[in-house]
Amino acid sequence: MGTRIDWLNDPEAPPANSIVPSANVIVVNDQGEILMIQRSDNGNWAVPGGGMDLGESMPGCAIRETKEETGYDVEITGLVGIYTDPNHRIEYTSDGEVRQEFSIVFTARPLAGEPTPNPEALNVDWFSPEQLAELKIHDTMRKRIQQYIDGGGQPYLG
Amino acid sequence: MGTRIDWLNDPEAPPANSIVPSANVIVVNDQGEILMIQRSDNGNWAVPGGGMDLGESMPGCAIRETKEETGYDVEITGLVGIYTDPNHRIEYTSDGEVRQEFSIVFTARPLAGEPTPNPEALNVDWFSPEQLAELKIHDTMRKRIQQYIDGGGQPYLG
Numbered sequence: 001m002g003t004r005i006d007w008l009n010d011p012e013a014p015p016a017n018s019i020v021p022s023a024n025v026i027v028v029n030d031q032g033e034i035l036m037i038q039r040s041d042n043g044n045w046a047v048p049g050g051g052m053d054l055g056e057s058m059p060g061c062a063i064r065e066t067k068e069e070t071g072y073d074v075e076i077t078g079l080v081g082i083y084t085d086p087n088h089r090i091e092y093t094s095d096g097e098v099r100q101e102f103s104i105v106f107t108a109r110p111l112a113g114e115p116t117p118n119p120e121a122l123n124v125d126w127f128s129p130e131q132l133a134e135l136k137i138h139d140t141m142r143k144r145i146q147q148y149i150d151g152g153g154q155p156y157l158g
Numbered sequence: 159m160g161t162r163i164d165w166l167n168d169p170e171a172p173p174a175n176s177i178v179p180s181a182n183v184i185v186v187n188d189q190g191e192i193l194m195i196q197r198s199d200n201g202n203w204a205v206p207g208g209g210m211d212l213g214e215s216m217p218g219c220a221i222r223e224t225k226e227e228t229g230y231d232v233e234i235t236g237l238v239g240i241y242t243d244p245n246h247r248i249e250y251t252s253d254g255e256v257r258q259e260f261s262i263v264f265t266a267r268p269l270a271g272e273p274t275p276n277p278e279a280l281n282v283d284w285f286s287p288e289q290l291a292e293l294k295i296h297d298t299m300r301k302r303i304q305q306y307i308d309g310g311g312q313p314y315l316g
Contacts, residue, residue, distance in 0.1 A: 016212050021179050021242075021260060054174050054258060058242040059315050079240070079313050082262060084179075084216040100212060102179060104240060106315070155237050155313060157217050157264070 002094025004041040006138050009087050016089050016100035023062035024049035024105045024141075026148045027074050033128050034145065035110070036135070037069050037121035045135040047145065048121075049103065062106045070124045071116025074108035080148045081105055081156025088140050105144045105156075160252025162199040164296050167245050174247050174258035181220035182207035182263045182299075184306045185232050191286050192303065193268070194293065195227050195279035203293040205303065206279075207261065220264045228282045229274025232266035238306045239263055239314025246298050263302045263314075 007013035024047050027035035036045050048069040052061040059076045066074050081104075088101035115124035127135065129149050137145070147156050165171035182205050185193035194203050206227040210219040217234045224232050239262075246259035273282035285293065287307050295303070305314050 019179060019210060019212065021177060052177060052242070052260075054177065055244045057244055057316060058240055058260075060244075076315060079237075079315060082216055082237070084210070086213050086215055086218075102210075102216075157234060157237060158215060 002041070002092055004039070005091040005093065006140060007089045007091060008140055013087075013089050014091055014098045016086065016098050018097055018099050019102050020051040020099050021058065022049055022051045022103050023058055023065060024103050024144060025062045025066045025074065025108050026080060026105065026145060027066060027070070027072060027108045027110055029110055029126060031128075033126035034132065035070055035072065036125060036127050036132075038123040040120055040122050043122075043136065044141070045137045046141045058104055059106065062108065066108065069118060069121050070113070071118070072113035073111045075111055076106050076108050078107040079105070079155045080107060080144060081158065083140075083144060083156070083158055085158060101140070103144070105148070107148060160199070160250055162197070163249040163251065164298060165247045165249060166298055171245075171247050172249055172256045174244065174256050176255055176257050177260050178209040178257050179216065180207055180209045180261050181216055181223060182261050182302060183220045183224045183232065183266050184238060184263065184303060185224060185228070185230060185266045185268055187268055187284060189286075191284035192290065193228055193230065194283060194285050194290075196281040198278055198280050201280075201294065202299070203295045204299045216262055217264065220266065224266065225271075227276060227279050228271070229276070230271035231269045233269055234264050234266050236265040237263070237313045238265060238302060239316065241298075241302060241314070241316055243316060259298070261302070263306070265306060
């Protein structure tokens with residue numbers, strides 16, 4: 001399996017050659033804990049998410065990816081923001097694809113399921129906002145989660 | 159020039175073969191009027207917008223497309239919603255591309271400029287919400303504008 005490399009504001013970053021609209025989902029339970037996965041491609045912790053397929057909507061993508069990567073059925077409850085910084089690029093070493101960041105970050109609540117590791121997630125678990133500080137999380141992912149935690153009412157538009 | 163055909167919930171619609179993230183911009187002036195263009199490809203009236211290029215952000219795309227299609231420099235002020243219904247497809251007869259709907263609809267205010275027709279817009283003008291009823295506007299575009307007019311606080315997520 002290839003590696004995923006996040007490039008952020010780095011003049012050495014390879015130029016982007018693709019845009020793939022993706023969803024990320026901040027699933028929050030009744031205790032205020034957030035559902036996290038440990039990515040199998042780089043070992044970082046992240047919220048579930050992935051690229052949109054032909055034939056589905058963006059909320060549909062968010063629900064499908066969450067199910068695949070965590071084992072949970074969820075209901076979308078809101079929007080944290082839109083993250084499309086061209087100076088954040090994701091390189092996939094397996095095939096040379098360099099995606100420019102394009103993530104729509106939703107909030108959701110769990111309907112059914114239990115943490116289920118899978119090919120994309122070595123571990124799946126719930127963490128309180130305070131516990132997230134101890135996890136290895138890429139800066140760009142931590143920013144999205146922190147903006148959910150900070151709230152503010154208006155979605156982030158970047 | 160080819161034609162743009164909007165297909166909505168039509169079993170005869172061709173299957174989608176591309177997803178192009180696009181912005182639409184509802185530019186509102188101090189009088190509450192909305193900046194509209196009459197599209198050169200199908201004669202319908204619409205708010206400005208278009209597909210995102212490599213190297214720009216989604217808000218950057220919104221600002222660039224508005225400038226190109228209307229002559230106005232604008233500042234983004236908010237989000238109306240996300241429109242990604244796979245049963246709304248846009249066929250371009252010139253090359254057979256069939257895009258699945260993917261529009262992020264922003265609000266904006268004008269900073270400078272004047273209505274400037276261009277290759278993509280036969281006419282550019284301001285209309286009050288009431289005046290929009292008289293214009294030929296595709297249902298999918300009218301829905302986006304109406305959701306801005308109706309407000310409601312939470313962005314549409316579809």
